[in-house]
Amino acid sequence: MIRFNRALRPFSVMSFDLDDTLYNNHPIIKAAVKAQQDYLSALPSYLEQGPKYWQQCRNEAVLQSPELADNVTKWRQHTLRLALSKLNLNADDIEHHANAAYNAFADARSKIVVSDDVLKLLDNLAQHFTLVAITNGNVEIERFNLHNKFSLVLQAGMHGKAKPHKTLFDKAAAYFDIPKSEILHIGDSLDTDVQGANNAGCQSVWLNDQGATYAYKGLADVEIANIHTLAHFIK
Template sequence: MKYYRPVRPFKAISFDLDDTLYDNHPIIKKAESAIIEHLNNSYPELAQLTQKQWLLYKDLIAKEFPELQHDVSLWRIKTLTRVMTIYGIPQFKAVEYAKHAFSEFLKLRSDFTVPLESIQLLEKLAESYPVIAITNGNVDEFQIRLHDKFKFILKAGDGLKAKPHADLFIEAARRLNIEVSDILHVGDHLISDVYGAQNNGAQAVWFNPNQQSLNGARLLPTVEISHLDHLYKLL
């Protein structure tokens, strides 16, 4: 546990989800591979679609519609629709098929169990503070059984820009009837979580289980931890 600044009193704790409460990298890698296989097998027109081609189209859509990077679900649906039409599926069918394919992806990317240690931590912290989640991702909190572990979960999209923008932090403070500066945010990413929190007035706890360096950081966190249970020391 490493302190970079004195910890101010706080009134609520917010958590990032992916790669903070669970290791998301292998989950996403497996889901991305499985959804391509699903598309290959479900739609004859997409039988030859590869992972590399999918990523190229996804990047193309992001360049064409940069605002979609604030809504990863809509970004994926629009990419699916575009790919399907390019490969010869009529537009009216592609819109419907894309929604079905996205639902399948959401099931795949949410097909895991959150570590018991994370669940127990959330339950313990909730005895002393309102505990919320602020995420740029689109995991299905019901499928992974986190829906009842937070006062509420805020996801980027639907008019709320992704971290490190202020939107999610401001909305969280509004719902809690506190100031953004009253929030202690816990997350793994130096830009979206640490910079996002610190730059917008909240305090940031950097979860760094792999002992990564601070290279690329824009602002220092308040505290750095390598294990989530270090948070107990801040209570």
């Protein structure tokens, strides 16, 4: 299925969201959260705090430092140190356990295998367009099989404010010295991907395959139900 809500203008760059656009991130993030929780639960003083302790500390962390909302890596690392600091551990133990718990999360977070058919699609698109990744997530792309597929990778926090803010799109356009209208952004979220691209003056493709409810009521330029529909744009 492909639906054009607006006629596309010529574009030279295709930018991709990563999580839940090029692979199913749900089991990956679930496993990563479990790996972190398993590590922390081995600490008796942490386990005693109860099942809501992590979320309480996470909420507290972003209230203390609202800028963490744009950097999920720092938000998690800050929350780990905050949660452990409340357990009467010494400074060395706090640092050790915070790093070890985060590494448990990051190792599981990177156990992604993008399917061969998606890799082939990207290779085919790359013969006609410059490919870029623009993500709000904290996946370490160099640790799995998307590591050599993009000319530029921009991550929220590290390179600018999270989508739907337009910063990452601005940076992509400046990097390639092109008008933002020449970027066609593809993503699964209306709230972050489509709204962000629209805010920035880029063109947008909504991959509508999550069955989620979104707050944003604007339209993508194009709506698709399967990532392989992008082959339509290969001349």
